[in-house]
Amino acid sequence: DAGVIQSPRHEVTEMGQEVTLRCKPISGHNSLFWYRQTMMRGLELLIYFNNNVPIDDSGMPEDRFSAKMPNASFSTLKIQPSEPRDSAVYFCASRTTGGADTQYFGPGTRLTVL
Amino acid sequence: AQSVAQPEDQVNVAEGNPLTVKCTYSVSGNPYLFWYVQYPNRGLQFLLKYITGDNLVKGSYGFEAEFNKSQTSFHLKKPSALVSDSALYFCAVRGDTGSARQLTFGSGTQLTVLP
Numbered sequence: 001d002a003g004v005i006q007s008p009r010h011e012v013t014e015m016g017q018e019v020t021l022r023c024k025p026i027s028g029h030n031s032l033f034w035y036r037q038t039m040m041r042g043l044e045l046l047i048y049f050n051n052n053v054p055i056d057d058s059g060m061p062e063d064r065f066s067a068k069m070p071n072a073s074f075s076t077l078k079i080q081p082s083e084p085r086d087s088a089v090y091f092c093a094s095r096t097t098g099g100a101d102t103q104y105f106g107p108g109t110r111l112t113v114l
Numbered sequence: 115a116q117s118v119a120q121p122e123d124q125v126n127v128a129e130g131n132p133l134t135v136k137c138t139y140s141v142s143g144n145p146y147l148f149w150y151v152q153y154p155n156r157g158l159q160f161l162l163k164y165i166t167g168d169n170l171v172k173g174s175y176g177f178e179a180e181f182n183k184s185q186t187s188f189h190l191k192k193p194s195a196l197v198s199d200s201a202l203y204f205c206a207v208r209g210d211t212g213s214a215r216q217l218t219f220g221s222g223t224q225l226t227v228l229p
Contacts (some may be wrong), residue, residue, distance in 0.1 A: 004157075033217075043158075043204065043219045056216070091157055102148065103217060105157035 004106035006092050012112045018080040021109045024073055025094030033103060034067055034077050035091040043091075049075065050097055082113045116141040118207050118220035126226045127195050135190040135223045137205030147188040148206040148217070149179055158204060164188060175199070195227045 005024040013019055025032050033048040047057040052069045060067070064083070069075040079086055089110050093103040117140045127133045139145060146165055150158040162173025169181045179190045188205060205220040 042221045045216065048216065093158075102160050102163060104160065105150075107157045110155075 006106035016081045019082045021077040023075045023092030029094035033093040036088045038088045084113045116218045120220035120223045124224045133195040137188045139207040141209040143209040146208045150204045152202040
């Protein structure tokens with residue numbers, strides 16, 4: 001299996017622009033998670049989906065952030081408009097919904113907003 | 115609410131010496147405990163987990179962790195450290211009921227193994 005796939009790996013954009021991050025979970029996994037990692041705040045859970053349905057988006061920092069999962073093999077995290085404080089590494093992770101199943105992480109997208 | 119504490123931001127150890135990275139947790143219900151490692155510019159990689167059974171869990175790359183219920187700890191250990199073990203290590207916990215099923219991560223411990 002190829003593991004969790006994220007694209008792009010690096011994104012540099014200017015303040016005010018729309019940014020879309022993409023994730024393909026491991027085949028057969030039905031839970032998907034979006035995290036953000038910064039030096040100041042560490043690893044934060046933004047949102048997670050079970051069977052393509054958003055379950056908890058309480059970690060989404062503000063309305064500028066939105067996430068979708070149109071099918072079992074694809075999810076997007078969108079920031080519109082982007083701000084410099086959104087600069088971070090964004091990780092996607094997936095697992096099955098078994099009681100103690102392990103989350104597997106993608107390589108991350110490093111976002112820089114100028 | 116569940117939480118994880120990694121009391122040491124930085125751990126330094128000489129190559130060949132044993133290493134310990136500390137983790138304590140708080141969770142309602144039975145804990146599921148995980149260790150992940152992150153190398154520079156990479157995603158988190160799963161090392162090992164405790165679900166039930168033997169308190170000593172063995173994982174990848176020679177790492178092991180000991181679950182101690184009375185001390186609510188899950189310290190990561192390795193008998194003989196390698197320079198290549200230098201990385202950022204995260205402990206995580208999730209419970210087995212309700213909202214506790216979501217994984218909560220510690221703040222991470224930077225391990226440096228000195229040659």
